[in-house]
Amino acid sequence: MKKLSCALxxxxxxxxxxxxxxxxxxxxxxxxxxxxxxMYDAFRAADIYDxxxxxxxxxxxxxxxxxxxxPFNLKPWAGLEFTSDSSKWxxxxxxxxxxxxxxxxxxxxxxxxxxxxxxxxxxxxxxxxFRLQLEAAYEFKNKHRLGLAVxxxxxxxxxxxxxxxxxxxxxxxxxxxxx
Numbered sequence: 001m002k003k004l005s006c007a008l009x010x011x012x013x014x015x016x017x018x019x020x021x022x023x024x025x026x027x028x029x030x031x032x033x034x035x036x037x038x039m040y041d042a043f044r045a046a047d048i049y050d051x052x053x054x055x056x057x058x059x060x061x062x063x064x065x066x067x068x069x070x071p072f073n074l075k076p077w078a079g080l081e082f083t084s085d086s087s088k089w090x091x092x093x094x095x096x097x098x099x100x101x102x103x104x105x106x107x108x109x110x111x112x113x114x115x116x117x118x119x120x121x122x123x124x125x126x127x128x129x130f131r132l133q134l135e136a137a138y139e140f141k142n143k144h145r146l147g148l149a150v151x152x153x154x155x156x157x158x159x160x161x162x163x164x165x166x167x168x169x170x171x172x173x174x175x176x177x178x179x
Contacts, residue, residue, distance in 0.1 A: 029066045030143055030175040036060030038169030040083045041122055054122040057084035058167050086118025107135040126155035145173035
């Protein structure tokens, strides 16, 4: 399943490559294809009694829309997240890009999606899981961005248990004019 997930992500990237914009085609407000790599369950210490480590590598591909006229300059996003232990989350939500300086963008975002734990030892106790994330990114002159994000996924107390998990990701955002 891990090979299939990686193949699907690679196929999506290759399929989208022809429509990724060059620096000359970008505008102040672009849509983005975002690629993320990080650590799933980054802050939970291994269980000292069972010596269980819940952490895994986290991989993401997201589409982040340009401004489409939503209130408060909110922008929609959609994404697929999968881990090295076959967990998957597919969902979407809203984000806000706040330009802290000319080159620094702070992006809080929230979303909801469907989750499958795969072979993970961490059971988030639900199929519907919510994601909150905060990212700080540097925007280059060509509008590409490099960012660091900390996020939380949980069932928001909609199930009997709510263990939740934190994820730390390094993102690379590529301006995109496809949709």
